[in-house]
Each structure stands twice: as structure tokens, then as C-alpha cells.
Amino acid sequence: MDHFDIAVIGFGIRGLGLITANPELRGHRVLIVDSGRRFGAGAFVRILSESNSNGSDFFNWVDGDGPYGPILDLASVRDLRSRADCFDLQLLAQALADAAEFVRATAPSHWSIARDAVAAVDLPTDGGTTLRFAHGRTVRADRAVLACGVRERRASAYEAVLSSTLLAVPDEARAEELFPGARRFTIVGTAHSAFSALAKLSALGVEAEAVTMTGRSPVRLHYPSYDAYRRDGHPVAEAVPDPTEDVCPRTGQVFRYHGLRNRSRALFGDVSQGRLPVRLVIDPSGESTRREIEAADVVIQATGYVSDLPGIERTGRRVVTAPVALCDGDGVLLDADGRRVEDVYLMGCDPYPYKSRFTDPTVQYIDRGSAVLAALEAGRHANT
Numbered sequence: 001m002d003h004f005d006i007a008v009i010g011f012g013i014r015g016l017g018l019i020t021a022n023p024e025l026r027g028h029r030v031l032i033v034d035s036g037r038r039f040g041a042g043a044f045v046r047i048l049s050e051s052n053s054n055g056s057d058f059f060n061w062v063d064g065d066g067p068y069g070p071i072l073d074l075a076s077v078r079d080l081r082s083r084a085d086c087f088d089l090q091l092l093a094q095a096l097a098d099a100a101e102f103v104r105a106t107a108p109s110h111w112s113i114a115r116d117a118v119a120a121v122d123l124p125t126d127g128g129t130t131l132r133f134a135h136g137r138t139v140r141a142d143r144a145v146l147a148c149g150v151r152e153r154r155a156s157a158y159e160a161v162l163s164s165t166l167l168a169v170p171d172e173a174r175a176e177e178l179f180p181g182a183r184r185f186t187i188v189g190t191a192h193s194a195f196s197a198l199a200k201l202s203a204l205g206v207e208a209e210a211v212t213m214t215g216r217s218p219v220r221l222h223y224p225s226y227d228a229y230r231r232d233g234h235p236v237a238e239a240v241p242d243p244t245e246d247v248c249p250r251t252g253q254v255f256r257y258h259g260l261r262n263r264s265r266a267l268f269g270d271v272s273q274g275r276l277p278v279r280l281v282i283d284p285s286g287e288s289t290r291r292e293i294e295a296a297d298v299v300i301q302a303t304g305y306v307s308d309l310p311g312i313e314r315t316g317r318r319v320v321t322a323p324v325a326l327c328d329g330d331g332v333l334l335d336a337d338g339r340r341v342e343d344v345y346l347m348g349c350d351p352y353p354y355k356s357r358f359t360d361p362t363v364q365y366i367d368r369g370s371a372v373l374a375a376l377e378a379g380r381h382a383n384t
């Protein structure tokens with residue numbers, strides 16, 4: 001059986017971020033495995049919409065003087081990083097794919113980068129992990145990092161189009177053909193994916209007055225600082241940040257990761273100021289939402305994502321129960337009872353949008369890398 005020091009399962013932005021933020025991993029035997037069609041791009045391949053973040057936010061984790069420094073000179077990466085506001089997410093998909101290709105082309109000879117699907121991660125009693133692939137092959141890895149991404153959770157109580165499905169539709173499509181005869185659209189959710197769905201409906205030719213947005217909690221907006229938040233006036237539909245919970249301790253930004261920015265923020269401004277005749281209902285009890293869902297011809301669900309993990313099994317029994325997968329401060333996966341699943345790390349997604357101290361997912365790349373490298377070094381010393 002092939003044996004690696006570390007297996008990275010998933011080569012989307014997080015797997016790529018882990019690898020490129022931690023060049024020291026080049027000194028270890030690394031397996032990277034991804035079942036998708038474009039290494040690096042991950043879920044962004046399917047999102048035909050705009051970002052919430054600025055292009056300049058990306059690839060800051062790459063050390064320009066290190067072995068991955070040339071990634072910063074790739075044309076698509078430079079183009080992305082020159083955007084000081086939102087951008088077409090296909091630009092990010094291209095930059096990530098180009099960066100992943102650089103990683104593949106410059107990988108040490110003791111690495112393996114494979115296009116394959118991991119069906120399960122087994123936890124042998126003597127430690128480490130065994131990856132089982134869909135076609136039966138197995139591989140041993142002392143440590144495994146789960147960077148498998150997220151999938152949109154389906155709310156079962158009503159028929160809905162998932163926002164991820166709507167956002168995969170090109171702007172050139174027409175609403176009359178996609179939703180024949182539909183007059184009333186309800187978007188459930190008020191985060192970036194909900195406002196992206198609103199923008200998509202408009203691009204498809206749906207009039208603003210045909211749309212209602214409904215959410216359980218007020219809308220979170222990004223601010224560069226708490227002072228900037230205090231200086232502004234705020235509509236009633238806007239969330240009030242808690243200075244201890246919602247201000248990033250590192251940068252001082254308010255609702256740093258999931259607060260609306262750019263186009264989504266402007267759309268919220270237009271809706272809340274009545275410049276766009278979309279009805280916005282903030283409804284903690286869920287009662288009005290239920291009525292809006294019943295009255296709508298098309299319901300679009302934009303209520304969040306959950307981790308998309310392979311089975312994690314010890315002696316044939318699952319140790320992590322979906323839908324929510326959590327890790328501790330070291331990034332070690334926690335089982336259903338909150339105990340550490342040693343040797344397995346999570347590039348976290350849950351709860352999504354993020355509530356943990358990793359208000360910025362890119363902080364995870366270095367944090368996880370440091371924890372994994374420390375564990376690999378400790379293992380190395382134990383074996384000598």
C-alpha cells in the first residue's frame with residue numbers, strides 16, 4: 001500500500017491555500033487528491049456570479065520569495081489581485097486553476113497529485129489514516145486534511161431552487177424559459193448568496209417588484225472598522241454588530257468575512273432605501289416566510305452550506321455525523337461527541353458563514369499548516 005506523511009483531500013481554494021501557504025510541506029511525502037474537473041477551482045467553477053470579497057484579498061498567503069512566489073506573477077492571478085472591489089468569480093476560478101497547475105508542475109518527486117474520489121477515511125487502531133477510493137484502492141497517510149468544501153443544505157419543508165443551482169445559470173438565459181408562467185419569486189435568505197440570486201433574477205429578466213426576500217435575521221454589512229460602522233446611519237433591516245463577537249480581532253473589520261460588500265451591499269442599500277421595489281421581510285419567527293413561500297411561484301433557497309465530507313470511520317462505524325463538522329483550535333476534527341479525531345484536520349466550513357475565530361478563512365491556511373507541520377515533525381522525532 002502507498003504510504004504518505006499527509007493526504008490533502010480536496011484541491012479547491014482551501015487545499016490549494018494550505019499547500020501554497022506552507023512551502024515546508026515540500027519536505028514531506030504529500031498526496032493531494034481531488035475528484036473535480038479543474039484542480040484549484042473547486043466550487044467556483046460553477047458560480048456564474050460576482051464575489052463578495054475584493055480581488056486583492058486573494059493569494060496574500062503566498063510568500064513572494066518562496067517556491068510558490070511565481071504564482072503571484074501568473075497573468076490571471078495578477079488580474080485578480082488588481083481588483084480592489086468585486087469581480088466575476090470565473091476570474092477567481094481561472095487564477096486558482098492556474099495556481100494549482102503551477103503546484104502540480106513544480107511538485108517534488110515524492111508527492112502525488114491525483115484526480116480521484118475518496119469514498120472514506122478509515123482510522124486504524126494503531127493511528128494514522130487509510131484512504132479508501134471509490135474503486136477499492138487504499139492508501140495510507142499518517143495525517144489527513146479534509147478540504148472537501150461545502151454543499152448547499154436542502155431545506156426539506158418546501159420545494160425550492162437552490163441558490164447554487166440558480167447561480168450556475170448563465171446571465172444570457174431567460175426567466176420565462178426557466179420558470180414558465182412564474183410571476184412571484186421569493187428568495188429565502190439575506191446573505192451574499194441571496195443578494196447574488198437577486199442579481200441573477202434581474203439579469204434573467206425578472207422585474208424587481210416580482211421579488212420578495214425573506215430572512216430570519218437582519219442583514220450583516222461589512223465595515224472596515226467599528227468606528228466606520230458607528231459613523232453611518234443604519235436601516236432597520238441591518239444587523240447591529242456585537243463589538244466582542246463580530247469585530248475581527250486581527251484587522252478590526254466588522255463582519256469581516258460574511259458581511260455584505262460591493263454589489264450585494266449596494267443592492268441591499270437600494271432595497272432598504274426603496275430605490276428597488278423588492279420587498280425585504282426580516283422575520284425571526286419564520287411565520288411571514290412560510291406565507292411568502294406558499295404565495296410564491298418560485299422559491300429560491302439561499303440559507304447556507306454544510307461541509308461535504310467523505311465517511312470518517314473507525315472499525316466500520318462513522319465517527320462524524322453530518323451535517324455539521326467542527327474542529328478545535330488546532331484544526332483537529334471533532335467527532336459527534338466533541339472528542340478530537342487525532343490525525344485528521346479540517347479546513348473548516350461549518351458553521352457557514354463562519355462563526356468561529358477564523359473570521360477570515362485564509363487565516364486557516366497558515367494556522368492549519370503550522371499545526372499539521374508540528375504534528376509531522378513530532379511524528380518524525382518519535383520515529384527516530
Ligand SMILES: Cc1cc2nc3c(=O)[nH]c(=O)nc-3n(C[C@H](O)[C@H](O)[C@H](O)COP(=O)(O)OP(=O)(O)OC[C@H]3O[C@@H](n4cnc5c(N)ncnc54)[C@H](O)[C@@H]3O)c2cc1C
Pocket residue numbers: 009010011012013014015033034035036037040041042043044047049050051052053089116117118119147148149150164167192193196308309310347349361
Ligand atoms: C455567489 C458566491 C460567492 C462566493 N464568493 C466567495 C468569495 O468571494 N470568497 C470565498 O472565499 N468564498 C466565496 N464563496 C464560497 C465558496 O464557494 C467557498 O468558500 C469555497 O468554494 C470553499 O472552498 P473549498 O476549497 O473549501 O471547497 P471547494 O471549492 O468546494 O473545493 C473542494 C474540492 O474538494 C473536492 N472533493 C470533495 N469531496 C471529495 C472527495 N471525497 N474526494 C476527492 N475530492 C473531493 C471537490 O472536487 C472540490 O474540488 C462564494 C459562494 C457563492 C455562492
